[in-house]
Amino acid sequence: EGEQWVARYRTVAARLASPPRAMPPAAAVAEAADNPFERCNRWLLDTALACGGDRVWLLCLWDGRRGDGAGGTAHMVEEVSRHRGHVLHIDPRDLQAHDPAGRRPDAGLA
Numbered sequence: 001e002g003e004q005w006v007a008r009y010r011t012v013a014a015r016l017a018s019p020p021r022a023m024p025p026a027a028a029v030a031e032a033a034d035n036p037f038e039r040c041n042r043w044l045l046d047t048a049l050a051c052g053g054d055r056v057w058l059l060c061l062w063d064g065r066r067g068d069g070a071g072g073t074a075h076m077v078e079e080v081s082r083h084r085g086h087v088l089h090i091d092p093r094d095l096q097a098h099d100p101a102g103r104r105p106d107a108g109l110a
Contacts, residue, residue, distance in 0.1 A: 021047060037071030045079055056085030064091055 013020060023043045026036070048056045058080040062073045069075065077087050 035069075035071045038075070039071075041071055041076045041079065045076070045083070045085075048085070049083055053084045056080060056083065057088060058085060059088045059090075061090045061092055063093060064089075 023040060026039060045056070058076060060073055060077065062077070066072070066074045077089070080087055
């Protein structure tokens with residue numbers, strides 16, 4: 001089954017105008033943050049900002065709670081907003097669990 005996903009990826013990647021980008025290893029970054037999550041968020045945002053701040057969109061599925069600081073979703077939302085990017089926030093607490101058969105997914109978990 002995994003081979004199917006690899007083939008699908010290669011088919012899509014072959015059609016791209018430019019190749020997919022990969023984050024450089026921490027050792028290759030001059031001022032790498034100690035926090036790998038913060039480093040990842042920074043790389044994602046810097047890569048997106050290269051296209052223009054007004055073209056940056058962050059789609060996040062987030063409960064709105066603050067985490068432990070830099071590198072979390074709250075920090076990323078703040079950074080995108082600070083750079084005049086757009087944030088589309090989906091709060092999972094507002095979503096209804098849905099099963100076509102009518103069963104509640106959380107039934108019997110208590």
